[in-house]
Amino acid sequence: MKVHFLHKPDIKNLENFIKKHASDSIIILLSRCSVIYDGRAKSTLNEGDRVVMIKPDGSLLIHKNKKREPVNWQPPGSSIFYKVENKNFIIKSIRKKPREVLEIIAHKIYHACAFRCEDYEELNLTGSEEEMADMIFKNPKLIEEGFSPLSKEYQIPTGIIDILGKDKNNNWVILELKRRRADLQSVSQLKRYVEYFKNKYGEKRVRGILVAPSLTTGALNLLKSENLEFKKINPPKKDQTLSKKLSKKYNTINKTAILDEWL
Known part of the structure; x- marks a missing residue:
């Protein structure tokens, strides 16, 4: 099974649950917790309801009920440790260089989930506008x-x-390149450049072409009204394989352990 969960687990069951799944699954905890951070600065987050996410590569994120960014986090490569103390479940993340320590005191766990997320085999990245330019220079x-x-x-x-x-x-x-769908602002940019060249070299000697995978209806209408052109070109794609060896390496380096005492 890819998904395992515990609803309102006691500390012992939670301890065994994490020990079993943390090495190969994303652990998601819905909890009431407080947080202490000591690293580049020091901070304390008082008790409250939060979502804690722990990944096999050592990443750790703490989310509140607002905003997109986590309120606290640790990057990949951090080591995660757990222990029980004063009837609380303690999660400790240690980053060695630079040294940063993030400690979560879970006063109550509402729900625990382990998700074996296996999407690390391939990652397709769309090229940048600079890579689009390189591609056009190689093949005009x-x-x-x-x-x-x-x-x-x-x-x-x-x-x-x-x-x-x-x-x-x-x-x-004059080519204006956009790696994503072009909008009115893109056309306005191109128009400024074309107008400068027309003033310098003459109305009939200058063309402007907007190069993008697609464009909005408003952009298309403005292009036509300004006598500018559109060329549909997708940015180059790069295939990056994140192998199972990399995943195994993370699991080896960032061992997740249940400790009675911190190292």
Whole structure:
């Protein structure tokens, strides 16, 4: 089974539960706890209801009922230890360099869940706008036949042009690159650059092309009204394999242990 849980567990059952699942599963605790942090600074979080998430790579996050970011956290590579003290369940995360210690005193556990999350095999990352520019320089035909890229990040008074080039008719071509869906602001950027070049070289000698995977309806309408162009190009993709060896390495380095006393 991928998911195991305990509802309102006593401390002994919780201790055995974590010992069994923490090495290969994400542990999620719904708890009433307080938190003490000692590292780059010192802080204390008084008792309250929080979500505690502990991952096999040593990551630890504490979330409150508001905001996107955790209120406390420790990065991958931290070592996690547990013990029972004064009828409370204590979780301690230690990061060696720089040394940071995060201690959670769980006064009450409402629910404990272990989720064996096995998505570490492959991670597909979409390329950056800089990588889009590199891709176009290597293969200018992606824009059109006869396009010649001349410069990347070309500085002008109104901003920085992603790619400046010329077409087969020797017209200036200004490319504005967006790795995600382009919007009105993207068109406005391109318009500023094109207007500067038109003032300098003449109305008929300058073209502006917005390069992106897609664009909003408003952006398309503004492009047409400004006599600008659109070229659909997806950013390059990178395949990164996070192997099982890496997962095993994390589990070896960041041993999760139940201790009677801290090391």
